[in-house]
Amino acid sequence: MSPDYRLYLVTDERLSDEALCHVVTQAVEGGVTMVQLREKQGKLRRFIQRGQLLKTILAGTEVPLIINDRVDVALAINADGVHLGQSDMPAEMARELLGQDKLLGLTVESMAQLEQAQSLPVDYLGISTVFATPTKTDTCFEWGIAGLELAQSCSRLPLVAIGGIDLANIEQVKATGVAGIALVSAICGAAEPRLAARELLARI
Numbered sequence: 001m002s003p004d005y006r007l008y009l010v011t012d013e014r015l016s017d018e019a020l021c022h023v024v025t026q027a028v029e030g031g032v033t034m035v036q037l038r039e040k041q042g043k044l045r046r047f048i049q050r051g052q053l054l055k056t057i058l059a060g061t062e063v064p065l066i067i068n069d070r071v072d073v074a075l076a077i078n079a080d081g082v083h084l085g086q087s088d089m090p091a092e093m094a095r096e097l098l099g100q101d102k103l104l105g106l107t108v109e110s111m112a113q114l115e116q117a118q119s120l121p122v123d124y125l126g127i128s129t130v131f132a133t134p135t136k137t138d139t140c141f142e143w144g145i146a147g148l149e150l151a152q153s154c155s156r157l158p159l160v161a162i163g164g165i166d167l168a169n170i171e172q173v174k175a176t177g178v179a180g181i182a183l184v185s186a187i188c189g190a191a192e193p194r195l196a197a198r199e200l201l202a203r204i
């Protein structure tokens with residue numbers, strides 16, 4: 001069965017363990033279809049522990065757990081996949097280590113990268129960044145809606161849009177035809193993540 005990328009939660013590393021579990025539990029109840037654990041600053045041990053916490057929460061659901069950046073962490077906890085950036089491990093190497101059954105995502109930050117990625121052994125592409133966002137400020141290109149439409153028309157791989165997407169613009173993003181929409185603050189920063197996920201899903 002092909003993965004369901006529709007509403008893709010990327011976690012906020014500023015959340016405590018307790019808050020992380022609360023947000024992910026509620027977001028899954030609200031309908032998120034994929035969860036990525038993103039830990040940029042902390043120690044490796046903590047990354048693994050938080051991955052194990054999320055594995056427990058997601059066990060018995062159909063929602064895959066994706067690990068940001070780190071193939072070793074994904075293998076150590078037997079997560080469902082990895083999301084790589086352009087400066088992380090090359091996709092071919094990651095695929096070799098992960099095998100064919102794990103999901104592999106790759107960020108693309110330009111049309112040239114999007115074209116190069118078409119022949120890589122990846123399952124989906126993260127389109128970075130759709131709109132400028134305070135959640136991640138080291139992005140180098142803003143696709144906007146027109147750029148997303150162009151990317152969509154040039155890609156054989158499913159696209160996941162990310163960056164600055166919320167309740168106000170999610171319908172416009174979805175209308176470009178992308179397979180999925182990834183968000184951090186619209187769910188992690190919501191007073192009620194279950195309700196937020198439900199409302200976002202209803203709009204797409």
Ligand SMILES: Cc1ncc(COP(=O)(O)OP(=O)(O)O)c(N)n1
Nearest residue numbers: 083084085086107126127160162182
């Ligand atoms: C679904 C999705 N798309 C893009 C990204 C960004 O990944 P990357 O460029 O590696 O940046 P960091 O998230 O590692 O800061 C993503 N995480 N998820």
Ligand SMILES: Cc1nc(C(=O)O)sc1CCOP(=O)(O)O
Nearest residue numbers: 128129133135163164183184185
């Ligand atoms: C993790 C991440 N990657 C991005 C990219 O453009 O590559 S933007 C981003 C954070 C998205 O957060 P929010 O939904 O709060 O805007």
Ligand SMILES: [Mg+2]
Nearest residue numbers: 068069084085
């Ligand atoms: Mg990365």
